Amino acid sequence: MTEPKDTAGSAGSALAFDFGENWDHFSRDLVDADRLRAAAASLGDLVGRDRIAGARVCDVGCGSGLFSIAAATLGAGDVLGFDINARGIAVARRNLAQLAPEAAERVRFQQGSALDGGFVGGLGRFDVVYAWGSLHHTGAMWPAIENAARLVDEGGTFVLALYNRHWTSPAWTAIKVVYNLCPRRLRPLPNALFGGLIYLATWAVTGSSPLRKERGMDFWYDVIDWLGGYPYEYASIDEVRARVEPMGFTLAEARPPRVPTGCNELVFRRQG
Numbered sequence: 001m002t003e004p005k006d007t008a009g010s011a012g013s014a015l016a017f018d019f020g021e022n023w024d025h026f027s028r029d030l031v032d033a034d035r036l037r038a039a040a041a042s043l044g045d046l047v048g049r050d051r052i053a054g055a056r057v058c059d060v061g062c063g064s065g066l067f068s069i070a071a072a073t074l075g076a077g078d079v080l081g082f083d084i085n086a087r088g089i090a091v092a093r094r095n096l097a098q099l100a101p102e103a104a105e106r107v108r109f110q111q112g113s114a115l116d117g118g119f120v121g122g123l124g125r126f127d128v129v130y131a132w133g134s135l136h137h138t139g140a141m142w143p144a145i146e147n148a149a150r151l152v153d154e155g156g157t158f159v160l161a162l163y164n165r166h167w168t169s170p171a172w173t174a175i176k177v178v179y180n181l182c183p184r185r186l187r188p189l190p191n192a193l194f195g196g197l198i199y200l201a202t203w204a205v206t207g208s209s210p211l212r213k214e215r216g217m218d219f220w221y222d223v224i225d226w227l228g229g230y231p232y233e234y235a236s237i238d239e240v241r242a243r244v245e246p247m248g249f250t251l252a253e254a255r256p257p258r259v260p261t262g263c264n265e266l267v268f269r270r271q272g
């Protein structure tokens with residue numbers, strides 16, 4: 001593999017969404033032991049509980065830290081969660097102190113960017129690298145994936161969740177740009193409007209309630225995350241596979257999203 005890449009990307013641009021603010025509100029309002037259990041169930045189901053127990057886990061773009069904490073509750077030996085957003089890291093540390101203080105010695109949170117080759121290169125190697133819904137928001141998705149891939153030790157597991165390519169994806173890019181240009185006090189309007197539309201579309205496509213608490217998340221906070229989440233990139237399962245396998249990985253499992261604009265979940269194993 002090549003050296004880790006340093007790519008500024010556009011995550012620091014004026015248009016970039018402040019995920020930390022959304023994580024802060026979500027955590028204060030809703031995060032509790034039930035949501036942590038739901039996060040742990042989803043993590044264990046995707047990665048495999050046996051692969052997490054005792055493992056070194058890196059949660060790339062950890063957001064609220066819920067999945068780093070969940071990994072510790074599943075018995076991970078050492079967990080590092082990192083995120084570019086300083087407020088997100090503060091929220092993650094607060095969630096750890098409140099939800100699983102007994103795991104505090106096994107979980108660390110650090111501010112850093114997946115695009116910063118120097119930072120990523122200094123983190124070492126992990127048995128499980130979990131990058132759920134983060135690398136498509138860096139502003140340079142493929143270099144970010146290459147950097148994250150370098151964190152995976154031989155025989156290790158690399159989980160990527162990335163927005164699926166869909167015919168509406170370019171339109172969503174435009175909507176996200178306009179949303180981030182929109183003054184904060186006006187955002188409740190698009191939140192309610194698009195939230196209603198997304199609610200109805202999700203019902204129509206899946207036939208099940210959009211309010212289902214998947215991964216311990218929440219529909220209305222997810223709407224804000226979705227509308228604001230810029231930079232935004234997307235790729236089909238085949239596109240991701242074609243990029244990641246040549247780096248020494250084999251695709252073990254691919255799960256398409258419930259709705260076509262959602263995230264494909266891909267589980268790769270690094271060849272030993």
Ligand SMILES: C[S@@+](CC[C@H](N)C(=O)[O-])C[C@H]1O[C@@H](n2cnc3c(N)ncnc32)[C@H](O)[C@@H]1O
Pocket residue numbers: 011019020060061062063064067082083084085088112113114115131132133134135137138139225229
């Ligand atoms: C949609 S959230 C996903 C959070 C978490 N992985 C989860 O599953 O709940 C995307 C996260 O990626 C982070 N992010 C964006 N660009 C990043 C970068 N260059 N390096 C690290 N994290 C980044 C954001 O700050 C945000 O917390």
